[in-house]
Amino acid sequence: MKQNQQLGKKVKWVAHSQGAIIFLSALRYYRVHYQGLLTSQELAIHGSGANVADLQQAAKLVGLKTHEPRNNPFDPVPNLAGKNDLSASSFARSIKFFPSIIFSSTGASPHTLPFLGVKTYYAQLSTLGSKVRAKEVKKYIQKAEQLMQEAQKKQKTL
Structure with a gap:
């Protein structure tokens, strides 16, 4: 990092x-x-695997720009190990999907590939034929969309 900075190299x-x-x-x-x-x-x-807030703070202190983190909401590594989401629902999702990290294909794992969004992850699971996991992800998407609609309705009434 020091050498790259001294040489003026742009590194991501x-x-x-x-x-x-x-x-x-x-x-x-x-x-x-x-x-x-x-x-x-x-x-x-x-x-x-690290706490994102800690990582972003450490980066900020040395002037390092950080991009929006990409952590799958079904991934136990950032949720539990990184202590980024210790809510009961996150814990339940993480435990349910933990076997996918060890026993499933690379595409079905919530951890292995870059996370491009929950809808993309749903498409991956569907394409791979992981119907049970895809159903869980679809339920999550629908609940998030429902909450978003309710929040929009509430905001309109204010």
Whole structure:
């Protein structure tokens, strides 16, 4: 990171899973042992094994721009291990989909591939024939859409 900054190289780092934990440690190390901001570099966070708020704060302190994190709401790694969503519903989703990380194909895992959105994940599961998991994701999408509609109605009445 230091060398890239000194050379003025534009670098976009991608931190995924355990890599996010390692990257967080690297940012903390940089802050203690080096001076200067990392303004020529950016960070994309995917399936973070680290707490996203901690990672974003550490990045901000060294001038590193971060992009919107991409964590699948069914992925136990960012939800539970990274402590990014410890709600009861997140816990239930994560536990239900945990076997998909170990026993399913790469495409069916909520953790392995980059998360491009819940609708894309639903399409992946449907295409792969993972009907039970796809049904769970569809139910999640419908509930989110319903909540969005209710919020819009409520906002109109205000």
